[in-house]
Amino acid sequence: MKNSRLLDDPVRSLYVQVPFCPERCDYCSIPVSVRPERADGYIKALSIEKERIRSRVDLGKVETLYLGGGTPTVLSPGLFSDLIDLLREDLPPLKEVTTESRPDTLDRPMLEMLEKKGVTRLSIGMETVSSVQMAFLGRTSCSYDVVRMIESVRNSFSGQISMDFIIGGEGYDSGKFRTVAGTLLEAGLDHLSAYPLTLENRTVLTLRETRGELPDSMEDDAAEAWRIATSDLRSMGWKQYEVANFSRNPHTVCRHNLSVWKGDSYLGMGAGAHQRVLSVRSENVHSHLSYESRLNLGETPIEHLEKLTGEQLFLETIYTNARLSYGFPKAWLDERISPYALSGFLSRMIDHRWIEEKELDRERIVFTPEGWIWLDSLMGEISVLVEG
Numbered sequence: 220m221k222n223s224r225l226l227d228d229p230v231r232s233l234y235v236q237v238p239f240c241p242e243r244c245d246y247c248s249i250p251v252s253v254r255p256e257r258a259d260g261y262i263k264a265l266s267i268e269k270e271r272i273r274s275r276v277d278l279g280k281v282e283t284l285y286l287g288g289g290t291p292t293v294l295s296p297g298l299f300s301d302l303i304d305l306l307r308e309d310l311p312p313l314k315e316v317t318t319e320s321r322p323d324t325l326d327r328p329m330l331e332m333l334e335k336k337g338v339t340r341l342s343i344g345m346e347t348v349s350s351v352q353m354a355f356l357g358r359t360s361c362s363y364d365v366v367r368m369i370e371s372v373r374n375s376f377s378g379q380i381s382m383d384f385i386i387g388g389e390g391y392d393s394g395k396f397r398t399v400a401g402t403l404l405e406a407g408l409d410h411l412s413a414y415p416l417t418l419e420n421r422t423v424l425t426l427r428e429t430r431g432e433l434p435d436s437m438e439d440d441a442a443e444a445w446r447i448a449t450s451d452l453r454s455m456g457w458k459q460y461e462v463a464n465f466s467r468n469p470h471t472v473c474r475h476n477l478s479v480w481k482g483d484s485y486l487g488m489g490a491g492a493h494q495r496v497l498s499v500r501s502e503n504v505h506s507h508l509s510y511e512s513r514l515n516l517g518e519t520p521i522e523h524l525e526k527l528t529g530e531q532l533f534l535e536t537i538y539t540n541a542r543l544s545y546g547f548p549k550a551w552l553d554e555r556i557s558p559y560a561l562s563g564f565l566s567r568m569i570d571h572r573w574i575e576e577k578e579l580d581r582e583r584i585v586f587t588p589e590g591w592i593w594l595d596s597l598m599g600e601i602s603v604l605v606e607g
């Protein structure tokens with residue numbers, strides 16, 4: 220990968236953080252407010268940030284908009300509709316508009332508004348279909364009847380539907396997940412994401428762990444359950460195009476995330492949002508109240524800003540591309556690692572079946588599902604070879 224590629228790298232995606240939720244889940248470390256009725260001030264702050272961004276970044280090549288959170292659909296349909304109008308103003312026609320949501324926020328007026336405003340992708344945080352796992356995760360609402368959920372969404376919304384699931388934790392059942400995932404494929408779900416349960420800092424579950432209330436092996440068990448779940452998904456026909464993401468077919472991948480993973484520049488707006496334009500990466504202040512007050516005072520919402528070196532950017536791009544099912548060109552490593560060291564590294568990868576031998580013949584590095592399990596340590600090795 221030549222650095223010249225990065226010099227004319229236009230921004231193709233815009234992410235907007237909407238940090239409001241109906242409740243706070245016990246596994247979640249994202250700073251969110253459970254007072255969505257106070258979101259007006261936040262939307263106003265977003266409009267100020269958008270003007271700041273517009274004055275220094277060309278938005279003319281943006282193709283995808285992603286509203287994440289939080290739970291954007293916890294806003295009233297009227298306020299959410301105003302937010303979409305505000306964001307789409309000055310953007311070119313978009314190829315994909317996604318919003319995250321929860322099942323308990325998807326009533327008919329909300330779905331009809333999303334349809335009318337041109338949302339093309341609805342990502343539903345189902346997380347679980349088990350009442351025990353739901354209680355463990357600290358959620359008070361989920362939908363057990365996934366087929367009925369899809370049918371009721373389809374009555375008012377014609378875009379693609381994705382569902383997220385958490386694998387592991389008390390009440391998680393591999394057999395039940397397998398059955399549900401097969402049913403979802405038959406019912407026409409377009410996309411599915413499956414994440415292993417992890418214990419993040421500043422969450423209720425982590426506090427419970429420090430009090431000895433959870434089994435020590437909980438994260439390892441979840442990682443093992445995730446391996447089984449992803450293998451089941453592949454064998455039933457779901458296409459694993461990224462480590463945790465599965466599409467029904469090549470037309471139902473998430474274009475927004477794909478653009479970021481491939482290494483395009485991306486913009487983020489809102490509390491805690493990240494962005495990287497060329498080699499400059501920044502992150503906004505996390506608290507939505509600080510975010511609002513900074514913008515109202517005419518200050519920048521950016522909390523951290525760093526200029527990545529060519530090597531940092533290279534390694535970051537390799538890492539995100541390695542998570543994709545079609546990997547990246549071997550030439551990217553040829554440019555940075557000596558032939559002798561690279562050939563030794565790749566031979567070991569093949570011996571372990573961590574990369575696809577056939578793809579290497581085609582001059583591409585494509586990790587196998589077994590290789591993905593070791594990706595973090597393999598990336599550490601690649602970074603040592605690059606430095607060497």
Ligand code: SF4
Nearest residue numbers: 240243244247288289
């Ligand atoms: S997991 Fe989702 S719904 Fe729960 S608090 Fe976090 S962002 Fe909100």
